Amino acid sequence: MPTDSQPELNQSDPAFISDQVSQARRYYLDLNPSTNDALTVVCGGVERTRADYVISRDCFPYFGMELVTEGRGEVWLGDRNFSLTPGVMFAYGPQTPHRIVSRPEFHMRKYFVDFTGHEAEAALRQTGLLSGSTLLATRMHELVALFEMLDREARIDGEIAGEVCRHVLQLLFAKIRQCCLAESPTMPRAYETYERVREHIEKHFLRLKNVDEVAAECDITPVHLSRLFRRFGGIGAYRFLLRKKMNRAAEMLLEERLLVKQVAEELDFSDAFQFSRAFKRIYGIPPNQLVESRQAALEAIKRSSS
Template identity: 45%
Template structure:
């Protein structure tokens, strides 16, 4: 959004949820000013005045969703989202995935798209309830930014890293802090996240390119095909040979 972005309303016909994915802003609601930053989520609706503005030089980016009906009102109240104050959520990437799914389905012209959107919205609201933090903790923004930087690094360069310690060294943080970040925002350890990235790539090589198991093991820099097979089975529950007509060692 523009650096001078400003929205000021005394009323709104629908119930709305907004989540900040980038940048900083200021929310005035309930007679108080609330700083908006990455990971902040808030809601408003009929009769709730609010003012939202961007704080330069950052350009705030938000996801939003408008809802209507008594069910929407009751659900937002149950989640504590109509108390005129923002909250923070853990594992924010889960919300992004759902918001993007809702957006794609809303643009679809099929007969089932409306029903699918309704189902996805319910899941999104359940996820917010599941992942919301008890308070808008001051360390959330810095920790989330660090997590996002590490996550992007791993997604872009997963072939270069074999262990979580390798990632921690590259980013300049301790392995213990890296582990805490991933447990907080991803719900699993950093090594498990890295391993899944590497094994997803391995599965693509086996299924789409038809590479042999040994060739994939070499591509991922494993000492031998058997070590690779153990890692693959840890993620998928089946050996890589089950995805390929080529057996290990051929």
């Protein structure tokens, strides 16, 4: 799976794409779609919001659909306000005023896809996402897999890339109808437990060392904890915990300019080698390489602008 990149290095994003993100991986398939097509994927991707992330639009050129996989925030759809937590999906149309805000202490990571066409509204409405409310994915990992497939297929050169992506989007619509439900006060008890545990990890991930500690503090068994995260989160509980730690590590490396050894000490790893191995497990590259590639890219931008 490709890793998310640093968004400020991309100079070709259209005006409606936010730059209030710390990481992003985006694709642009058809920014000038035909008005005669039934359904066209315009663009999409995945992004991690910054603390100051705010999107406020009275209108939008396409239909948009988003899935939150990490963090917390809020969304206003028209005059209705909803909390955003992992597994929550929401959508908007060209005439839907919407505002999306990330909670500063819980930066969101979310997938999105924008699309248009004369069948787009009806297809989206069938999922329940144009009812002015949000949906909750009970099997989030299945939806993530389809968002990732859209990303992968959109990057393949060829005349039928658009057609393939259209079929993947239609499959995504069907999958939403299969594994999403409208949020209500009568949510399944298992999901309520998952939410409680996930929020505990998000608040205390810096001091938590392993899944056994999480389970003990949340008064559930490690086996039950693992099942909850596989069912509702799409990843294991330890990987979720490790990802939170490595997200913080990336911030310390890139924004606070700490050394690898310093970050390892801050996150309570036994040594820099153990930390580097954990970092590579999440990002696919060691921390030193991330810092070096970021610095090289920034220097290249400076040279090109001088």
